Amino acid sequence: GQQLNQSPQSMFIQEGEDVSMNCTSSSIFNTWLWYKQDPGEGPVLLIALYKAGELTSNGRLTAQFGITRKDSFLNISASIPSDVGIYFCAGPSGSSNYKLTFGKGTLLTVNP
Amino acid sequence: GAVVSQHPSRVICKSGTSVKIECRSLDFQATTMFWYRQFPKQSLMLMATSNEGSKATYEQGVEKDKFLINHASLTLSTLTVTSAHPEDSSFYICSARRPGLAYEQYFGPGTRLTVT
Numbered sequence: 001g002q003q004l005n006q007s008p009q010s011m012f013i014q015e016g017e018d019v020s021m022n023c024t025s026s027s028i029f030n031t032w033l034w035y036k037q038d039p040g041e042g043p044v045l046l047i048a049l050y051k052a053g054e055l056t057s058n059g060r061l062t063a064q065f066g067i068t069r070k071d072s073f074l075n076i077s078a079s080i081p082s083d084v085g086i087y088f089c090a091g092p093s094g095s096s097n098y099k100l101t102f103g104k105g106t107l108l109t110v111n112p
Numbered sequence: 113g114a115v116v117s118q119h120p121s122r123v124i125c126k127s128g129t130s131v132k133i134e135c136r137s138l139d140f141q142a143t144t145m146f147w148y149r150q151f152p153k154q155s156l157m158l159m160a161t162s163n164e165g166s167k168a169t170y171e172q173g174v175e176k177d178k179f180l181i182n183h184a185s186l187t188l189s190t191l192t193v194t195s196a197h198p199e200d201s202s203f204y205i206c207s208a209r210r211p212g213l214a215y216e217q218y219f220g221p222g223t224r225l226t227v228t
Contacts, residue, residue, distance in 0.1 A: 033215065033217075040203075040222070041221055042118070042205045042207075042219035042221045042222045043156070043205075044219070045216060045218060048215075050214070093158075097144060097169065098209050098217075099158060099161060100158075100215060104154070105155055
């Protein structure tokens, strides 16, 4: 199946700082999704990307679909304490039925 | 919106008993739902794909007789953990794919299963 490498594994930042994380795949994707998971909750879809080069924002979050179609980036500007959580990238698993494969996640900690 | 609910949110059961978890898409019809399992500090592991009106498709290594999936309507899928054992204790999360939105999956809040 598809392999997703997500980095960094974890980040510790101060409130107000900007954050950047990325995801790379072993093969070309036609879709990238970014999710956030709070402790004890299900993941919430943040941004969906469908075109190479696409740059999409959702509030303070911006995600980009890499030109090579093998990577994606998520940036968070002016972080706040509620940004704490695990961020997952996801893309098509390569099989039918629209299955997704997930990265291992980036754990974000924001110090107030 | 795309709201998915799960019930129960937490369940504790004794070893050997069965537990049913419900997943509902509240504001859209989902022909495809997915069941995931998540261990602490790990990513989501897909267990099976639930298709309305047909048999579920299980991932390699997932016992279909142990994890029974039923997708009887366009808004409801159920996962039954049969003859549960302590090693089945985990966080189970369902998701639903919204028709027309390709790969976007919307997740339920998860069910924490503890088998004693």
